Amino acid sequence: MKLNGIDWDEGNWPKCAKHGLSKEEIEFVLMNEPAIMADRSPQTSETRFNAIGITQEARHVFIVFTLRHKATEQLLRPISARYMHRKEIDHYEQ
Numbered sequence: 146m147k148l149n150g151i152d153w154d155e156g157n158w159p160k161c162a163k164h165g166l167s168k169e170e171i172e173f174v175l176m177n178e179p180a181i182m183a184d185r186s187p188q189t190s191e192t193r194f195n196a197i198g199i200t201q202e203a204r205h206v207f208i209v210f211t212l213r214h215k216a217t218e219q220l221l222r223p224i225s226a227r228y229m230h231r232k233e234i235d236h237y238e239q
Contacts (some may be wrong), residue, residue, distance in 0.1 A: 149177065149218035157223055166206065171226045174198035174206045180237075183207060183215035193224065197237055205229040205237065 151172055162177060179198030186193065186209075196208040208226040212219060229237070 148212075148221050149186070150220055152213050152215070152220035152222035161223050161226040164225075166226050166228070170200045170202075170204075170206065170214065171208060171223055173221070174200055174208060175210070177223060197229070205234045 149170075153168065158168070161168075175196060175198070177198060179196040181196050182195055184193035184195050191211045192210055193211050196210060197205065198208075199205055205228065206226060207229050209224045211222050211224060213222045214220075
């Protein structure tokens with residue numbers, strides 16, 4: 146799958162920022178081979194995915210995202226992002 150970039154706007158950026166991550170951290174995780182799995186939350190009208198990865202500062206991050214098509218481009222749209230808790234990190238590393 147070829148991605149053309151990250152889809153940021155005033156709808157998704159504030160929701161991600163409230164957990165203390167920067168756009169650069171989120172983009173770094175998404176572009177550096179995170180573990181990706183289907184989202185298990187209640188169904189929405191769009192397919193969502195979960196990504197788990199590590200920032201340049203070695204902090205573990207959990208991201209929920211979807212794919213959006215705009216014109217001829219396919220964009221990755223973060224929905225929510227947060228740093229992971231120690232218990233989640235331990236589970237992930239096993």
